[in-house]
Amino acid sequence: MLNVMIVEDEKPILDLMERLVGQQPLLNVVGAFTSPITALESHEELKPDAVFLDIEMPKMGGIELADKLRMQNEELQIVFTTAYPGYAVEAFRVSAVDYLLKPVTPEALERVVARLSKIHAMRSALNPVSADKEEATVRCFGTFQTRGQDGSPMNWPTRKTEELFAYLLAYPNRLVGKWQLADLLWPDLDEDRALHNVHNTVYRLKKALKDAGVGVDLSNSNEGYHLRMSPGFSDLERFRDFMNGTAEIDERNAPEGDKLLRSHAGPLFGGKDYVWSAGLAAEISAQQAGLARMMTAYYRRSGDRAAAKEALRVYLSYAPLDEEMTGELLRLYADDGEAGPLRAQYEQHVRRMESELGIAPSQEIRKLAAKFATASTEA
Incomplete structure (x- = not known):
């Protein structure tokens, strides 16, 4: 298994990358950072085998961060992520393993994981004493x-x-x-x-x-x-x-x-x-x-x-028809007065139930959404 670190300055994208990478059985996320400076400071302690770096970041871009990380570990495997394909040439200047265009898909990530694993296996074969057996x-x-x-x-x-x-x-x-x-x-x-x-x-x-x-x-x-x-x-x-x-x-x-x-x-x-x-x-x-x-x-x-809501969102991303857990998430949103997320989750649930099962949500969930909508209007 390879230990990896993720650096992405936009928190929603960082959360998505952490989720996608975490679904790969050959990868173990040891650190996820929005700050490239904090990531650089933590690198020596975390000792990742590979890093996923956003190229466009304030204060220190991904290319510069890659150079600095390579100074600490010349065998570090680097994968860049960006929305702009024009950075490809500069990215490979620092010997990047691969280059992912946003939005990153599970299929593209699978391809990268295969390359990371092959390189790691080759290095393990050359240095069997220090490398863990995969x-x-x-x-x-x-x-x-x-x-x-x-x-x-x-x-x-x-x-x-x-x-x-x-x-x-x-x-x-x-x-x-x-x-x-x-x-x-x-x-x-x-x-x-x-x-x-x-x-x-x-x-x-x-x-x-x-x-x-x-x-x-x-x-x-x-x-x-x-x-x-x-x-x-x-x-x-x-x-x-x-x-x-x-x-x-x-x-x-x-x-x-x-x-x-x-x-x-x-x-x-x-x-x-x-x-x-x-x-x-x-x-x-x-x-x-x-x-x-x-x-x-x-x-x-x-x-x-916040973590409770995230756990429910993660689960519902692959079990969206679970009415009990949907209701639990909606209640958390309602208790915290989060009208926007509650409305978005409810509307998504309604569409899913209609398109996949041809039925409406349960009466309990409809009442919960209606009650919160009424309370928001009165407020």
């Missing part, structure tokens, strides 16, 4: 992507190979029967053909994982197959481990909870239509809501209402 990572939230040892996304030989891996990831470290796999993945075939497909697909899966240098152990017996992996191998297991061991958020686990809330976003396996995954996806979705609920409660107990 472990291939599987991302199951919002997408389904497996990265090989070099950090690049794997290409599966068949869709069934990918689906088989998804099932074994969903139920790891246990024996999965071969007849069970045959029924799940090829329910319309006769038993002999289905079992033949299981054997062939397992062979393809083992070969694909070995060729990519993915560190898992897939063994077989007369009864079935067993995928052994470390708890941190997939974001699904990290999320499960945290939720299974957490009854409440406090000062000790709040940082990890916040990171999981931001990075473990979206539907399981990117919403792929695996028939067997529907129940599991619903279970994970309920746990995502539970984490957002716990984080919101923790921030409210701590008196940090």
Whole structure:
């Protein structure tokens, strides 16, 4: 995993970048700054592997900051962000790894992460004593992507190979029967053909994982197959481990909870239509809501209402139809007299409910919005 620092003088864009970068399983945000001077002062302590720098900043631009950071660490990987493509030549003068045009998209960021990971892997190979060993990572939230040892996304030989891996990831470290796999993945075939497909697909899966240098152990017996992996191998297991061991958020686990809330976003396996995954996806979705609920409660107990609202906004960005959490956010806005954000959130919720479900918001939410509108008018 690479530790990264983000420097962007506009706070809304900084928050967006922190959220996008935080969703990348290979990246860990160790610092986010609106002030390039503060970022420079903090660099020596944070020791990031890479930095995302806005080029156009007051007092000290991104190019100048990159020069100064490189003086402290010549191996620092630098990625520039800007709305103006004309800076490209000057950006690469300081040996930038890449150059992102605003608004930054998840797809563009994925491309940059692949480059950062490859460079880091190459340096690790050249200096194995001082470098940490990188472990291939599987991302199951919002997408389904497996990265090989070099950090690049794997290409599966068949869709069934990918689906088989998804099932074994969903139920790891246990024996999965071969007849069970045959029924799940090829329910319309006769038993002999289905079992033949299981054997062939397992062979393809083992070969694909070995060729990519993915560190898992897939063994077989007369009864079935067993995928052994470390708890941190997939974001699904990290999320499960945290939720299974957490009854409440406090000062000790709040940082990890916040990171999981931001990075473990979206539907399981990117919403792929695996028939067997529907129940599991619903279970994970309920746990995502539970984490957002716990984080919101923790921030409210701590008196940090701004952070409570942000936790709810993060969750609703990937679960916008959750009426309970929408109502919680609207109540926070109403209690703090924030008419603009309340109106915008309510109108967005109305559009979502109408376009995706063809229904109006619940009566409770409509009453809350109407009550606040009346109070604002009377005031």
